[in-house]
Amino acid sequence: MATVSSPGSPAGKRVEVSIKKAMGPGDDKVHTWPHLVRAEFLCSVLVLFGLMVWALLVNAPLEEPANPSRTPNPSKAPWYFLGLQEMLVFFDPWHAGVVLPSLIIVGLMVIPYIDINPKGNGYYTFRERKWEILTFFLGFHVLWISLIVIGTLLRGPGWNWFWPWEYWDPHKVEALTSVNLPYLLGIRDYFWAAIFGLVAILGFFVVGTIAMYAWVIWLKGSEFMERWGAVRFGITSFLFLNMVAVVIKMLMRHMFNIKYVMETPWINV
Amino acid sequence: MSWWQEVKDQITESQVWTSIFRHGYDDTPRNRVLMVSGNVWLHLHPSKVRRHATRMRFTWCMGGITFLMFLVTVVTGVYLMFYYRPVAQYAYADMKYLEFDMPFGMLMRNMHRWAAHGMVIAVWLHMFRVFLTGSYKPPREFNWVVGVILLVLTLLLSFTGYLLPWDQLAIWAVTVGSNMGRATPVLGHEGPFKELLGVNPLYDARAFIFGGGEVGPHTLLRFYILHCVFIPLVTSLFLAVHFWRIRRDGFSGPAL
Known part of the structure; x- marks a missing residue:
């Protein structure tokens, strides 16, 4: 046992604490040299060796010289952007190429500020942060990685879907039979179709926000909602609903061939 | 003695x-x-350091590998710069020259390219690991934000380098990847509300990136400077902040 003055105690009062506590929170520390430096060194050697073997065996691609008058079919962006290019199937370029990437970047940045769960800081746990991890899984694995795999491996000429065992036929004909949601529901007038689309989109976000509010209250209680605050809840539900909207739009396209929910002369969603 | x-x-x-x-x-x-x-x-x-921070099953070593890949691309990239001219007439010929005539040219190019791809994968896995261990939680919130900026810079580094071989793969991948520039609302000539500022193909967000209306010699020089000078400098600055913050706040870990 050691005698130290503990931070919380009145000035000058000495209390008995165990040696372990007296040494403070640094008591599981080890010397960086050699413990961490050794691990980093071995890891670097292994990775560099693997990289060099890979670089000796596989050549970087170099195709024929650049020719602006000959567009290859398919033209694909670098693989790490193919999730976004795949999004072009479902959304107009301004949405898939500008709005969604911006939302992804901003959404990633705000994660530490909207996640107020104090648990799971510095160790692996699923039980203590189920919803955070499931949401990240939806965004990162389902929406980002799997779409990259689809864009890289399953999209051929004309951005048509080809299974790995199928021949990439540049003349494959796919009937473009997609229709807008209002048309599918029987609205033939452009003006009212646009109004319907606008109401549908706004309604999705309003109803979605209310549903999410009710869900959080039911799941965590109103005491949690008070701590979470309106701003955090608003940002979280907006971002989460955008993610859900992407999934819904994909399903609508794949299952019902729906092109736009809202079509106007200026902007289509 | x-x-x-x-x-x-x-x-x-x-x-x-x-x-x-x-x-x-x-x-x-x-x-x-x-x-x-x-x-x-x-x-x-x-x-x-805290004992668990030295264990690979906690860190996956992915942040370190990302930085290692960055260093590999810097070293091999400097070597490639000796033999490569970012001019449309020469660029592709220089690639061939580099592959067939320069000592270790092909190896350096391969290592540069695969390390760049490895860096993208490693930085994603690093982000995934940091998320799983909740290491962005207080007091490390801002360092996560810096990490997201570094993630974007990594993608931009890789993307700008994609154009430099000046082959079909390069110009069309960059064309497709940058076409979203022309679709930017208000600022792109094919985006919504394009009439507001009077943008046109030669004067909009994409032209700002390309230095002209389409991918051309001007774009090659622009991407070369972004790739070799500007983005690496910015990345280094953010890396310094990123590492410094880890140093100040310590590695995350379970409460003692």
């Missing part, structure tokens, strides 16, 4: 030697601390 020991002592106690090397190599606690704190490269680390 053997003559060998005498010679050794004379060297290690000379003024020149002691001016360069401030401490010995003995395995003492003091030396272990000096090894880190007295070394400009290693002092990115604190001299002591």
